Amino acid sequence: MRNRKELNITDASQGAAITVKIVPKANRTEIVGIQEDGTIKIRLMAAPVEGEANEELISFLAQFLEVDAHNIEILAGANNRRKLITVLNVRAEDVEARVRAAAIHTEGFVADDD
8 A cells, every 4th residue: 555644545445535625715616736734725616605615625526536426525624624525436546646636737626617
């Protein structure tokens, strides 16, 4: 197994667990990069009101990871900017590869406007 100390992604029983920090009310929804502690930083256009940011986060991650939104759950931090997310039916190493690929681009991964 590879060392994932640099990126906060771990294997879960049926998928991967990731730590994210969101920045709500941004100009666009995108992965910004990887923080020093391995947390994935994501900007969201939605405001943190009535669960809108959480819904957008789940939708964005589903698109980014190419999984059904029902396979993504916020395990901890639903009311905080820092969240623990579980993604079913995806391997941690696949999530890591996608995040790293998005983070090396200056603009990261940007959500479709659909």
